[in-house]
Amino acid sequence: MSEQRSQNILLWLVAIGFFMETLDATIVNTALPSMAKSLGESPLLMQSVVIAYSLTIAIVIPASGWIADRFGTRKVFFSAILLFSFGSLACAFSQTLSQLVVSRVLQGMGGAMMMPVGRLAVLRAFPNEGFLRAISFVTIPALIGPLIGPTLGGWLVQFASWHWIFLINIPVGILGCIATYIYMPDSRGPERRHFDIPGFLMLSSSMVCISFALDGLSELGFQQATVMMLLIFGLASLCAYWLHARKSTEPLFSLQLFGSQSYTIGLMGNLFARIGSSSMPFLIPLLLQVSLKFTPFEAGMTMIPVALAGIFAKRLATPLILRLGYRNVLVGNTLCVGLAMASFSLFSLSQPGWLRLIQLLFFGTVNSIQFTAMNTLTLKDLETKLASSGNSLFSMIQMLAMSFAVAAAGALLSTFAGHYGFSDEGAYALQAFKATFICMGVITCSSAWIFWQLPPDLKDSSTEPVEAV
Incomplete structure (x- = not known):
C-alpha cells in the first residue's frame, strides 16, 4: 500500500x-x-x-x-x-x-x-x-x-x-x-521523559475533590461539613501542586506558562466563563423535557439553532478583535453571553416559538464569538518550547470547566427545587430552572472582570480563529 x-x-x-x-x-x-x-x-x-x-x-x-x-x-x-x-x-x-x-x-x-x-x-x-x-x-x-x-x-x-x-x-x-x-x-518519543507522578496526584486530587464538593450539594446529598472538607482539601491540593511545580525540574505543567499574560488571563477566563456556558447543553434539554413536556427529539432539535448560529458566527471574532481589541470584545461579549443565558429564564409554555428561536440564535452567536476569542487569546503568545504543555493544560481546563459547569448547575437546580417545594414536579422544576438560569448568567457575567485585566490596546494583526479540540 x-x-x-x-x-x-x-x-x-x-x-x-x-x-x-x-x-x-x-x-x-x-x-x-x-x-x-x-x-x-x-x-x-x-x-x-x-x-x-x-x-x-x-x-x-x-x-x-x-x-x-x-x-x-x-x-x-x-x-x-x-x-x-x-x-x-x-x-x-x-x-x-x-x-x-x-x-x-x-x-x-x-x-x-x-x-x-x-x-x-x-x-x-x-x-x-x-x-x-x-x-x-x-x-x-x-x-x-x-x-x-x-x-x-x-x-x-x-x-x-x-x-x-x-x-x-x-x-x-x-x-x-x-x-x-x-x-x-507505532511512533514513540525520542527519549524517555520523566513523568511527574506527585504533581499528577496533587492536581487530580484537587479536580476530583472540588467536583465532588459541587455535586455533593445536590445529587450525592453530602452534609455541609463534608462539602466544606472536600473544598478545603481540593484547594489545599491545588496549592500543594503550585509549590511543587516551583521547585520541580520537570513538573506536569511548568509555571513558566504563566509568564505570558495573554495565556494566564485566557486560561482563567476560559475556566470561569465556560462554567456558565457549558451548563447550557445540560440545562436546556432538561428544562424542555421536565417542565415544558417536550419529547426527547423535540428537545434535541431545539439545540440545532445554537449550533448553526455558532458555525456562521465563527468568522465574526477576527474582524471584531482587529477593530476593538481583545479586552473590549471579551468584556462586552462575556456580558452578552451571561445575559443570553439569563434570558432562558423566560422559557415557558406560553412563550412564542419565534422568541425562543431568537434567544437560541443569539446565544449561539455570542457563545461562538466567545470561544473563538478566548481560545485565540490563550494560545497566540505561547513559546514554541511550551506549546505542547500549554495546549495540554488548556484542553484539561476546558473539560474541567464542563465538569464544574454541570456540577454547579445541578447544585443550584437541586437547591432551588427544594426551596420552592411544589408537589407537582413540573411546576417546581420550572421555577427552579428559571432561578438557575439567572444564577448561571450572573456567574458568566462576573468572569468579565478577568478579561478586564487585559491591556486595552491588545490586538493581533495575524489573529486567526482557533478551534480547541
Whole structure:
C-alpha cells in the first residue's frame, strides 16, 4: 500500500476517534430524563452521568502524552478505542445509576487518550507544513459531533431507547480497532521523559475533590461539613501542586506558562466563563423535557439553532478583535453571553416559538464569538518550547470547566427545587430552572472582570480563529 493511502487512512481514523469523543460529550444530555425514568432516579439528579465523563477526561489528559511516548501511538490509540467501546457497552447494560457512572468513567479514560494521541500521531506523520492541513481535516468531525449530538440523542431515545446512544459506538469501535492495528504508525518519543507522578496526584486530587464538593450539594446529598472538607482539601491540593511545580525540574505543567499574560488571563477566563456556558447543553434539554413536556427529539432539535448560529458566527471574532481589541470584545461579549443565558429564564409554555428561536440564535452567536476569542487569546503568545504543555493544560481546563459547569448547575437546580417545594414536579422544576438560569448568567457575567485585566490596546494583526479540540 502506498504511503499516501496509509496517511489518508490515518487521517480518517483519527477523525472518527475525535468524532466519537465529542459526540458522546453531548449526546447524553437529551437522554437524561429517559435514563432517569429507566433507572428509577429523579431527572434533576442525573448530572453525575455527564460529570463522570468530562472529569475523567480532564484528569487523564495530562498523562496521555507521556503514555503515548512510553508505549507507542498504535498501542495506546488501540487501547483507547477498545476501552471507549467497552465503556459504551457497559453504559448500555447498566441497571443502576452507579453502574452507569462507573461505565462513563471507563468511556472517559478511553476518550481522554484518543484525542491527544491521535493529534500526536498526525503531527509525526505530517511534519512541518503538512500538519496544518492534516489537523484541520481531522478536527472537522470533532466540530460536527456537538452539532448533531443532542438531536441524534433525542431521536434515538424517542424511536428506540436510551441504550442505543451507547450501542452505536460498538461497530465503529470494532472497525476503529482493526484499522488502528493495520494502519496506525507505532511512533514513540525520542527519549524517555520523566513523568511527574506527585504533581499528577496533587492536581487530580484537587479536580476530583472540588467536583465532588459541587455535586455533593445536590445529587450525592453530602452534609455541609463534608462539602466544606472536600473544598478545603481540593484547594489545599491545588496549592500543594503550585509549590511543587516551583521547585520541580520537570513538573506536569511548568509555571513558566504563566509568564505570558495573554495565556494566564485566557486560561482563567476560559475556566470561569465556560462554567456558565457549558451548563447550557445540560440545562436546556432538561428544562424542555421536565417542565415544558417536550419529547426527547423535540428537545434535541431545539439545540440545532445554537449550533448553526455558532458555525456562521465563527468568522465574526477576527474582524471584531482587529477593530476593538481583545479586552473590549471579551468584556462586552462575556456580558452578552451571561445575559443570553439569563434570558432562558423566560422559557415557558406560553412563550412564542419565534422568541425562543431568537434567544437560541443569539446565544449561539455570542457563545461562538466567545470561544473563538478566548481560545485565540490563550494560545497566540505561547513559546514554541511550551506549546505542547500549554495546549495540554488548556484542553484539561476546558473539560474541567464542563465538569464544574454541570456540577454547579445541578447544585443550584437541586437547591432551588427544594426551596420552592411544589408537589407537582413540573411546576417546581420550572421555577427552579428559571432561578438557575439567572444564577448561571450572573456567574458568566462576573468572569468579565478577568478579561478586564487585559491591556486595552491588545490586538493581533495575524489573529486567526482557533478551534480547541
